[in-house]
Amino acid sequence: MPGMNLTREEARTRAELITVHSYDVELDLTGSDTVFSSRTTVRFSAAPGASSFIDAVMPTVRSVNLNGTELDTAQVADGVRIALPSLAAENTVVIDADALYMNTGEGLHRFVDPVDQEVYLYSQFEVPDSRRMFAVFEQPDLKASFTFTVTAPEHWDVISNSATPAPVPAHAGAKTWSFAPTERISSYITALVAGPYQCVRSELTSSDGRIIPLGVFARASLMEHLDAENIFTLTRQGFEFFEEQFGTPYPFTKYDQLFVPEFNAGAMENAGAVTFLESYVFRSRPTDAMVERRAITILHELAHMWFGDLVTMRWWNDLWLNESFAEFMAALAAAQNTQFTSSWTTFNIMEKNWAYRQDQLPSTHPIKAEINDLEDVLVNFDGITYAKGASVLRQLVAWVGQEQFMAGVRSYFDKHAWKNTELPDLIRELEAASGRDLGPWSEAWLETAGVNTLRAAIETDDAGTITSFVINQSAIAAYPTIRPHRLAVGFYDLNEAGALVRVHREELDVAGTTTEVPALVGRQRPALVLVNDDDLAYAKIRLDELSLATATKHLKDFEQSLPRTLVWGATWDAVRDAEAPARAYIDVVLGNIGHESDSSVVMVLLRQLNTALDFYVDRSVAAEASASAADALWELARSAAAGSDSQLQFTRAFAQRAGSPAQLDAVEALLSGDLVLQGLSVDTDLRWDLLTSLAAGSRASVETIEQELARDNTANGSLAAHTARAAVPTAEAKAAAWEGILGGELSNLEQRAAITGFNRVHDLELISGYVPAYFEAARTVWETKSHEIAQQVIVGLYPAVQTNQATLDATDEFISSLGEDSRALRRLVIEARDGVVRALAAQGADV
Structure with a gap:
């Protein structure tokens, strides 16, 4: 039998043979610290006489009973799959096994809280890991109803997709929770979260009049930091927006949101039981960017309840439909129904930058990727699947209109609820609602790879009147597709107050390598011309010479955040493409970032500043450039408004780059309290930032790190200590970090923290x-x-x-x-x- 992989052909063959009716999964979580008992009963139809297999990644399979016959486990089970020979028209298979607790964030993850030594469990199944908890036909198009029965320590809470039932006594110290059957869903969105989690509860009324119970869960040691009311507010706003836009009531019976330890991703859309990473529980002051990111994530996962959970892709080549749709709808909902009205600015600086970066890698692929097996999909959770797809959906909405787009989506949900679909199923509904033939659009945007570049070519007479305005579109030779774009051209001039404001907007369709824009001929040439104003299109842009000069001088003077961010993006693109010097970009960032008002933009600009300094600056002057940038960041921190978000971000950025004796002196003084920046609270997480800076600069020993860990003996503190230890710039510390990372003793997040620290060096020779x-x-x-x-x-x-x-x-x-x-x-x-x-x-x- 093959190993952990599963091919698309195997999945297609199995789906042709089998229809799954139900799963009864019985779990006992009261025994060992390493394994748990898993007994699965599956009822399914099959082509009589056919043979197939069920997935079960389990170290011990005690018994397999197929239609009343005991099978020889040594012959049919290999630790990954269980063969099912000679099937009947209707079948029942019962598999009794032991499954492993994981510490990798895959399958059923087990975590021990260092604060109270309590055990916390959560499941993470996307893509192929429900098979680590129970025997299952592990592919999205074999939907079924799932019934979970869980025996666990009596003081735990147990949460799954269905509402949590009242437990009944089991053996001593244990109780059993018997959940009602789920709706017909895919196995990867089933869920189990168990442990002494604490909860804040609320409710809302769905559009069809049902009362939907709401819960927000976290570990006991984090509950004091959980701002549940903010989460409930966003959830209600999301429900209201999505139910109206989709024309379909929330499809499940309750909605729990659970913040769980050592989570690999941002969140996971388990039906009615969404899991989130614990970084979204803010134990120290968060940046405004992090607060907005949590809001977008909450809305993203809620959108999945319809797109992904109610209607699910047939196979993983349509993963982009799940993720792109949720990403687009999250930004749209944030902009139109929450306080985060500038979410499209954040979408540009984060999602689109991610997409452009991914789309220029040698591994770029069409949005509708060819997924041949599980290995393909596991590396395909990327900037194209999420961010480019969402950008292209925004372009489609601009082209056909939001109401027409949503009408197609409503019809799609009506026809395909609780089923599996492929891309053509959605395209048909969008075509019917919009009256447009989307075949050429789909081919150009979904089935080809690469990003186009747009430039304006402008001619004027001596009086500055435009005599010719052309938008030129180009593509690289490897990916030569020239695509249609719906976009706007913005004209910007300085007003009397010195602000750079839009004085004209022209929306049009661009197609081909050149598009003339006669509507702009005869107008006065403005100080700055912005192609793709409002960021409707997915394309890199380049500024003409006059516009670039205006942007360089007046970047901080844009009245609105989105056009300013588009110019930031064009400037960064030019550096990444080796069309402009990195040090010029660094000067622009350091000269303007102090005036930037959008927290997410500040966060990304600081990341890009670090990338430019660490990778793109001429190596002969890199040390000097880094030291100079650190001084500038310290000055920005000191001059920022007291208590402002920028003050916090600039302080962290300074600590990350501090390397000279004077800079490390300042970090040391901040940590000790000898130096105080008015309004800046040196709280727990900032203390770790400062201490790690000192560790990387040879100013903090391993003993000092252990003392700080004793002060913050929490899960977050432990992760921070792993990073700080690995950042100590000695051969011994780097060797210990390397061995720890490769040795297999660390959990997923401990390993990630150690890798971060290992790479934190001022002298690259130390790890060469x-x-x-x-x-x-x-x-x-x-x-x-x-x-x-x-x-x-x-x-x-x-x-x-x-x-x-x-x-x-x-x-x-x-x-x-x-x-x-x-x-x-x-x-x-x-x-x-x-x-x-x-x-x-x-x-x-x-x-």
Whole structure:
């Protein structure tokens, strides 16, 4: 039998043979710390006489009973799959097994809270990990009803997709929770969360008059920090917006939102039981950007209750439909029905930047990707699947109109509720509602890869009147598709108050390599012309020479955040593409970021500043540029408004870059309290930021880190300590971090924290010797670790900071050694290699 992978052909064949009716899953969580009992009864129809298999990633399968006959487990079970021979028309299989608790954030994850030593469990099944908790036909198009019966310690709470029932006594110290059957759903959105979680409860009234119970859950040690009312407010706003737009009442009976420890992603759309990472419970002052990110995530997961959970993709090649739709709808709901009215600015600086970056990698792919097996989909949770797809949906809405788009979506839900679909099912409904033929649009946007670039070519007479206005569209040779765009051109001039304001907007369709815009001929040429104003289109933009000069001088003077952010993006693109020097970009950032009002924009600009300094600046002046930037960030922190979001962000950014004796003195003084910035609270998380800065700068020992951990003996404190220890700039500390990361003893987030610290160095020579060790270990890591753990290592420890030809040569040698069965590993390394190639080109442009 094959291993952990599952091919699309295998899934298609199995779906043709089998229709699943129901699962009864009985779990006992009261025994071992490492394994739990899992007994699954599955009822299903099949083609008589056919043979198939059920998935069960379990170390021990005690018995398999198929239609009353005991099968030989040694013959039918291999620890990943269980063979089911000679099926009848109607079948019942009962599988009794032991399953493993995980510490990787996959399957049923087990965590012990260092504060109270209590055990907390949660499931994470997307893509193929429900098979780690119970025997299951693990593919999205074999939907069924699931009934969970769970025996657990009596003081726990147990949460699943159905409403939590009153437990009944089991054996001593334990109770049993028997949940009602779920609706007909896919296995990857089933859920189990168990432990002494605490809860704040509320309710809302659905559009069809039902009372929907709401719950917000967290560990006991985090409850004092949980701002449940804010979460309930956003949830109500999301319900109101989505039920109106979709014309379909909320499809499930309750809606719980659970903040769980050591979660790998932002959240997961389990039906009626959404799980979130605990970073969204703010134990220290969060940036406004983090608060907005949590709001977008809450809305994203809620949108999934309809798109993904009620109607589900048939196979993972339509994963983009789930994720892009939820991403677009979250931004739309935030902009139109919450306090986050500038969400499209955030969408541009975060999602679109992610999409543009991903779409220019050698591994770029069409939005509608070809997913041949599970390995393909596991590396396809990327900027194209989420952000490019959402950007293209926004373009489609601009083209056909929001009401027409939503009318098509409403019809789609009406026809396909509780079923599985493919892209053409949605396209048909959108065509019917809009009256447009979407075939050419779908082909150009969904079935081709790459991003276009748009430029305005403007001619004027001596009086400054426009005599010709043309939008030129280009594409690179490898991905030459020229696409249609619905976009706006904005004219901006300085008003009497010195603000850069829009004085004219022209919306039009762009197609082909050149598009003339006669409506703009005869107008006075403004100070700045912005192609793709309002950010309707998915395309990189370049400013003409006069507009670039205006933007460079007056970037801070834009009256609105979105056009300013579009200019920020164009400026950054030019640096990444080695068309403009990195140091000029750094000067623009440091000269203007103090005036930036949008927290998410500040956050991303600071990330891009670090990337420019660490990768794109000419290496002969990199140390000087970094020191100068750190001084500028410190001055920005000191001059920022007391208690402002920018003050907090600039302080953190300064601490990350501080390296000179004077800079480290300032960090030390902030941490000790000898230096106080008015309005800045040096709270728990900021203390760790400052201490890690000192550790990386040889100003804090491992003993000092342990003292801080004793002060903050929490899960978050433990993760911060892993980062700080690994950041200590000694050969011994780096070796210990390396061994810990590869040794397999760390949990998923502990490993991630250690990788972050390992890469935190002021002197790159300290870790340059690990380049050969990385390539020696990479294949073994990939073959022996779970996907999440392996991907963290492959991406996180890749020697990206060693931007030289030797790194490229070692990478190429490794890639050439990989066989066809290592497609996912090959992709990750090729993507990492591209970062070095891009860095070398940018460094050349900075000389």
